[in-house]
Amino acid sequence: MPVLFCKNILYNLPRSSISKITSSNLVVKRNISNMSSEVPQEFVKVFSKIDSLKPTFIDRLAHAVEIPAVSSDESLRPMVFKKAEFLVDELTKLGFTDIQKKDLGIQPPPVENPKLQLPPVVLSRYGSDPKKKTVLVYGHYDVQPANLSDGWDSEPFTLTVDEKKGLLKARGSTDDTGPLLGWLNVVQAYKESGVEFPVNLVTCFEGMEESGSLGLDAMIARESDSYFKGVDAVCISDNYWLGTKKPVLTYGLRGCNYYQVTINGPKADLHSGVFGGVIAEPMVDLMQILSTLVDSKGKILIKGIDEMVAPVTDKEKGLYEKIDFSVDELNAAAGSKTSLYQKKEDILMHRWRYPSLSIHGVEGAFYSQGAKTVIPAKVSGKFSIRTVPDMDSEKLTKLVVGHCNAAFEKLDSPNTCHAELIHDGNYWVSNPFNAQFTAAAKATKVVYGVEPDMTREGGSIPITLTFEEQLKTSVMLLPMGRGDDGAHSINEKLDISNYMNGMKIMAAYLKYYADSPEN
Ligand SMILES: C[C@H](N)C(=O)N[C@@H](Cc1c[nH]cn1)C(=O)O
Numbered sequence: 052m053p054v055l056f057c058k059n060i061l062y063n064l065p066r067s068s069i070s071k072i073t074s075s076n077l078v079v080k081r082n083i084s085n086m087s088s089e090v091p092q093e094f095v096k097v098f099s100k101i102d103s104l105k106p107t108f109i110d111r112l113a114h115a116v117e118i119p120a121v122s123s124d125e126s127l128r129p130m131v132f133k134k135a136e137f138l139v140d141e142l143t144k145l146g147f148t149d150i151q152k153k154d155l156g157i158q159p160p161p162v163e164n165p166k167l168q169l170p171p172v173v174l175s176r177y178g179s180d181p182k183k184k185t186v187l188v189y190g191h192y193d194v195q196p197a198n199l200s201d202g203w204d205s206e207p208f209t210l211t212v213d214e215k216k217g218l219l220k221a222r223g224s225t226d227d228t229g230p231l232l233g234w235l236n237v238v239q240a241y242k243e244s245g246v247e248f249p250v251n252l253v254t255c256f257e258g259m260e261e262s263g264s265l266g267l268d269a270m271i272a273r274e275s276d277s278y279f280k281g282v283d284a285v286c287i288s289d290n291y292w293l294g295t296k297k298p299v300l301t302y303g304l305r306g307c308n309y310y311q312v313t314i315n316g317p318k319a320d321l322h323s324g325v326f327g328g329v330i331a332e333p334m335v336d337l338m339q340i341l342s343t344l345v346d347s348k349g350k351i352l353i354k355g356i357d358e359m360v361a362p363v364t365d366k367e368k369g370l371y372e373k374i375d376f377s378v379d380e381l382n383a384a385a386g387s388k389t390s391l392y393q394k395k396e397d398i399l400m401h402r403w404r405y406p407s408l409s410i411h412g413v414e415g416a417f418y419s420q421g422a423k424t425v426i427p428a429k430v431s432g433k434f435s436i437r438t439v440p441d442m443d444s445e446k447l448t449k450l451v452v453g454h455c456n457a458a459f460e461k462l463d464s465p466n467t468c469h470a471e472l473i474h475d476g477n478y479w480v481s482n483p484f485n486a487q488f489t490a491a492a493k494a495t496k497v498v499y500g501v502e503p504d505m506t507r508e509g510g511s512i513p514i515t516l517t518f519e520e521q522l523k524t525s526v527m528l529l530p531m532g533r534g535d536d537g538a539h540s541i542n543e544k545l546d547i548s549n550y551m552n553g554m555k556i557m558a559a560y561l562k563y564y565a566d567s568p569e570n
């Protein structure tokens with residue numbers, strides 16, 4: 052194996068990997084995750100530093116994920132605050148400036164603790180050169196709930212580093228702690244490699260994304276002309292590749308309207324032997340209402356929703372054909388053969404451009420192992436609707452609440468029913484042919500040797516449209532993880548290669564975007 056010396060960098064490369072070396076333009080052909088690509092001179096130092104800092108970057112992730120920052124669990128709210136402090140410490144150590152924790156006030160109802168404080172948004176800057184472009188990077192440090200008893204193979208809030216399988220496993224590894232730290236790591240790599248950082252970076256890290264980004268819209272509006280003044284582009288790394296092999300850039304998201312319907316009955320939980328058959332049971336009413344929302348084929352049964360959805364155009368149909376995906380990849384990511392559709396186009400359209408209704412759970416119900424003979428006194432069914440163009444959130448909520456009330460009326464029950472919106476977040480669709488997307492596509496080609504697919508995302512990042520409208524900039528989603536990462540599920544993971552290569556794409560994207568003649 053030849054050894055190549057390049058300034059202070061030493062590469063051990065297979066003979067076939069060296070393609071062309073000149074003194075002015077060193078190009079090294081490297082093998083990255085089974086795909087070869089050419090690394091231009093300008094990235095050799097930074098990429099090499101990213102490689103050598105791998106243990107530091109994994110360690111940073113390990114420290115971050117051990118804080119159970121579950122935004123939906125009121126009892127864990129102090130942990131969300133603790134994770135914000137962790138980020139402030141890391142940003143400080145790395146030399147970020149103007150670090151601010153923006154207070155978002157008290158969490159609005161419905162909430163158990165009426166004085167529950169919203170977690171802060173962590174703002175910071177790296178560089179303030181008026182000659183450079185300014186890129187705002189958004190990420191979220193809160194996570195979904197996770198318990199070992201849900202079926203995890205290891206403690207969800209302890210990072211498992213499996214070098215053999217090449218995986219980093221923990222809640223938040225891919226959604227979104229790993230990608231968020233990616234930006235900090237990239238700054239460290241530029242700094243320690245002595246390469247000038249190509250842009251001014253602004254961070255906006257929130258702690259309520261998994262719970263509807265409460266309070267963030269107003270903060271962005273307030274800061275659009277102050278902290279965020281001069282931002283040229285917004286980049287969000289908080290979604291996933293469509294499959295497991297091909298990198299993607301994302302130009303669309305579905306929105307999310309989250310609802311709860313609460314049935315109130317007796318004053319307290321009751322013995323089913325004593326009261327069963329004698330009193331009206333809240334759980335029975337709730338199950339009947341939930342069963343009227345959606346059928347087993349995924350068809351939403353609430354009247355008026357289909358009419359709000361933008362019709363499919365011929366031009367749009369052509370887009371799905373070009374995407375690299377199959378039902379087998381969907382089944383592999385789901386760990387089952389339960390897909391409702393077999394054709395790629397149908398799967399993509401139902402993930403990206405049609406609404407869906409999911410039933411998530413019941414608060415107040417018995418759910419443990421064993422056979423408790425209880426009649427729960429008050430139960431709340433939780434469900435959400437993923438929204439798409441041209442659905443209107445307020446109109447949708449009127450339809451949903453009206454539907455639940457009508458379904459309850461039909462039951463002729465003495466209990467009470469209350470349906471309400473918990474939070475909503477907008478859908479977003481953009482144009483993937485601008486300077487940001489071009490820069491990120493070039494960066495992807497350098498790292499992975501392939502052009503990325505342009506995708507939309509079935510999930511939601513409520514704040515995306517707000518950034519676009521308030522800052523009047525282009526927004527791009529640059530996913531780091533794969534479609535089988537198990538975000539929101541058990542055994543959430545991030546492939547080590549995605550973590551490392553994801554940072555290289557971030558690093559190269561910033562440089563290409565900085566050098567682009569357009570904004
Ligand atoms: C795509 C992103 N990583 C994510 O998981 N977003 C959440 C946002 C949300 C909206 N309501 C509750 N959480 C999601 O799509 O579920």
Ligand SMILES: [Zn+2]
Pocket residue numbers: 191226227260289290
């Ligand atoms: Zn996320």
Ligand SMILES: [Zn+2]
Pocket residue numbers: 195226261538539
């Ligand atoms: Zn999430």
